[in-house]
Amino acid sequence: MTGETTLLRFPSRVEAIDDATAAATEAARRSGLPEDVVFGIDMAVREAVTNAVVHGNGRDETKSVEVGVTSRGSALVITVRDEGAGFDPSSVPDPTDPQNLLKASGRGILFMRTFMDEVEWERHPEGGTVVRMTKRRGSQ
Amino acid sequence: MAELNIRERQAGDVTILDMDGKITIGEGSVSLRSAVQRLMKEGKKKILLNLANVSYVDSSGIGELVSSYTTITNGGGQLKLLNLTQKIQGLLAITKLLTVFDSYEDEATALNSFK
Numbered sequence: 001m002t003g004e005t006t007l008l009r010f011p012s013r014v015e016a017i018d019d020a021t022a023a024a025t026e027a028a029r030r031s032g033l034p035e036d037v038v039f040g041i042d043m044a045v046r047e048a049v050t051n052a053v054v055h056g057n058g059r060d061e062t063k064s065v066e067v068g069v070t071s072r073g074s075a076l077v078i079t080v081r082d083e084g085a086g087f088d089p090s091s092v093p094d095p096t097d098p099q100n101l102l103k104a105s106g107r108g109i110l111f112m113r114t115f116m117d118e119v120e121w122e123r124h125p126e127g128g129t130v131v132r133m134t135k136r137r138g139s140q
Numbered sequence: 141m142a143e144l145n146i147r148e149r150q151a152g153d154v155t156i157l158d159m160d161g162k163i164t165i166g167e168g169s170v171s172l173r174s175a176v177q178r179l180m181k182e183g184k185k186k187i188l189l190n191l192a193n194v195s196y197v198d199s200s201g202i203g204e205l206v207s208s209y210t211t212i213t214n215g216g217g218q219l220k221l222l223n224l225t226q227k228i229q230g231l232l233a234i235t236k237l238l239t240v241f242d243s244y245e246d247e248a249t250a251l252n253s254f255k
Contacts, residue, residue, distance in 0.1 A: 014166040046198050101206075
């Protein structure tokens with residue numbers, strides 16, 4: 001599978017997060033990435049889909065989360081799109097800052113950035129926010 | 141099938157929660173939260189979380205461990221971790237929480253550490 005994009009749509013329910021993550025992870029596995037890298041992708045995708053369901057779409061089941069997986073020779077690119085109003089990643093406090101260490105939430109983006117090589121947010125031309133996560137082949 | 145099964149046992153005045161499954165957003169996190177809140181209400185403030193059979197934790201699960209820790213600690217109790225898997229240790233390292241939690245690799249040592 002090279003350059004081919006798998007696009008899947010899920011309802012904005014917490015129960016759908018597992019399905020969305022499993023689909024992306026399976027695509028990563030089929031693309032030939034090693035299992036330890038697949039674990040990291042699983043973690044990152046789960047966080048991105050959770051953010052889309054909870055924050056982007058406000059758990060509104062009438063809104064969808066769209067997950068795209070594209071396998072290229074050099075990298076795997078995963079996109080997660082919500083139907084929300086937009087998101088500024090710089091507004092999220094650093095959870096590793098001592099004053100934030102004991103907060104109950106706010107660690108999802110940290111996991112995404114830890115396990116993927118590139119993480120970028122942009123507005124979709126047809127609405128919603130897309131987070132694009134890239135894992136280069138051969139990176140740890 | 142429940143995402144997280146919690147079995148409770150007592151060792152002196154320490155309550156051990158043997159957890160089996162996933163601590164993730166939704167059912168798993170809620171199960172842990174409910175268990176800790178119930179123990180606080182019952183006056184059981186020395187809690188040891190056994191994570192040996194926890195197969196998966198997401199950021200919400202890490203958040204729930206932190207919430208449990210602050211709930212118990214602010215209530216004058218102690219919450220410690222037992223049998224961290226390599227993956228959970230890795231996540232606690234990423235989130236700079238390894239130094240926040242007291243964690244142990246054997247139960248006897250963990251139990252003796254409670255004041």
